Amino acid sequence: MDEKPVLVRRMAWPESASRPVGTPIQPSVVYASRDPDMLDAQYEGQIAGYTYAREGHPNATVLARKIDQMEGAEGGIVLGSGMAAVAAVLMGLVRAGDHVLGGDQLYGRSLRMMRDDLPRLGVATSLADPTDAAGFVAAIRPETRLILLEVVSNPTLRVADIAGIIAGAQARGVLVAIDNTFTTPRGFQPFVHGADIVIHSVTKLLAGHSDATLGYVAARDPALARAIYDFATTTGMTPSPFDCWLAERGLYSFDLRYDRAESSARALADHLAGLPGVARVIYPNRPDHPDHNRAVALLGDRGGHMVSFEIKGGRAAANRLTRAAPNIAFAPTLGDIGTTLSHPASSSHRGLGPEGRAALGISEGFFRVSVGMEPPELLCAEFEAAIAASQVEA
Numbered sequence: 001m002d003e004k005p006v007l008v009r010r011m012a013w014p015e016s017a018s019r020p021v022g023t024p025i026q027p028s029v030v031y032a033s034r035d036p037d038m039l040d041a042q043y044e045g046q047i048a049g050y051t052y053a054r055e056g057h058p059n060a061t062v063l064a065r066k067i068d069q070m071e072g073a074e075g076g077i078v079l080g081s082g083m084a085a086v087a088a089v090l091m092g093l094v095r096a097g098d099h100v101l102g103g104d105q106l107y108g109r110s111l112r113m114m115r116d117d118l119p120r121l122g123v124a125t126s127l128a129d130p131t132d133a134a135g136f137v138a139a140i141r142p143e144t145r146l147i148l149l150e151v152v153s154n155p156t157l158r159v160a161d162i163a164g165i166i167a168g169a170q171a172r173g174v175l176v177a178i179d180n181t182f183t184t185p186r187g188f189q190p191f192v193h194g195a196d197i198v199i200h201s202v203t204k205l206l207a208g209h210s211d212a213t214l215g216y217v218a219a220r221d222p223a224l225a226r227a228i229y230d231f232a233t234t235t236g237m238t239p240s241p242f243d244c245w246l247a248e249r250g251l252y253s254f255d256l257r258y259d260r261a262e263s264s265a266r267a268l269a270d271h272l273a274g275l276p277g278v279a280r281v282i283y284p285n286r287p288d289h290p291d292h293n294r295a296v297a298l299l300g301d302r303g304g305h306m307v308s309f310e311i312k313g314g315r316a317a318a319n320r321l322t323r324a325a326p327n328i329a330f331a332p333t334l335g336d337i338g339t340t341l342s343h344p345a346s347s348s349h350r351g352l353g354p355e356g357r358a359a360l361g362i363s364e365g366f367f368r369v370s371v372g373m374e375p376p377e378l379l380c381a382e383f384e385a386a387i388a389a390s391q392v393e394a
Helices: 036-043 058-071 082-093 108-120 133-138 162-171 222-234 241-251 254-273 292-299 314-323 350-360 376-390
Strands: 077-079 099-103 124-128 144-150 175-179 197-201 215-219 278-282 306-311 340-342 366-370
Touching: 058 077, 058 215, 058 241, 077 082, 077 222, 082 108, 082 144, 082 175, 082 197, 082 215, 082 222, 099 108, 108 124, 108 350, 133 162, 144 162, 162 175, 215 222, 254 278, 254 306, 254 376, 306 314, 314 376
Parallel strands: 099 124, 099 144, 144 175, 175 197
Antiparallel strands: 077 215, 197 215, 278 306, 306 366, 340 366
């Protein structure tokens, strides 16, 4: 009688003289080693190998290496979200008694971490205007350990004086971490400009399809990279293999998506500026941008895919606008393949309160547009109709 198969035993992976063209998905949580000596060798870095997915897995490695190439980095890691990357940097590198200085127009959740989470752990924080390098550097304290910046702020699209701030930080031995989510490596490479750490929300334009939640961080100094990795691993900031696979697939079209979205964003910004009911338009390449000269010096002709604008009429007009644009997703995100519209006062910056938002120039009529791949003439027509509807009281 034939021996019955033991179905609980794993089958060997089929051998093949050829290789897959598409990246395989490897969902395994754990990896088997031959013996304790082999496991020791893996942990000590003598041989390459995976052990437990919280410590790394193949799909995360493939994605990280691809973003490393884009950023001119080595040894970057992929985490479960963009905020996981921010948290891993802050919590992995600072301790009680340190001070962290941030740009005053960081992403809303980064601001919340600066305002609420770090102080309760004994880390002092403060914010300063990154468009004023002299004032920003003057806010550095003897105990300042790290500076957190965005090149282009979210959502007001102000352009930081990166050169001035990094020069001041280096003179004082302070680390500079740059969240490069908005600008992406196609628009700006922080390491080229002297930054110590690069952060991304891969969820956004890098992955590009609103179907994967991931973050990325790389540090120039291997010791800093190790400290960040250790904290992320200890706290379980593990990225999903499937999300890593989706994001890596998205990167194959990244250059095409970025260039198309950027071109359309420039056309949309110019069109919005001429419409009745629009109080202001913010786009780095426009001559009326408050940091236009710095944007040109820092980014060249790369204005990016983000446009912000303000309409007259406050919250009531804002409600009318979103209802009149059913084909433009009203959603608190950016970087999708299609255009999305967000309202910071009711989403990313709601926690700041009216006074805090007013200080940043974020009113109830303020919108942020993440431009996607639609034809620019279609976007211009849809926004024109929606803005016209917003200005007609019910």
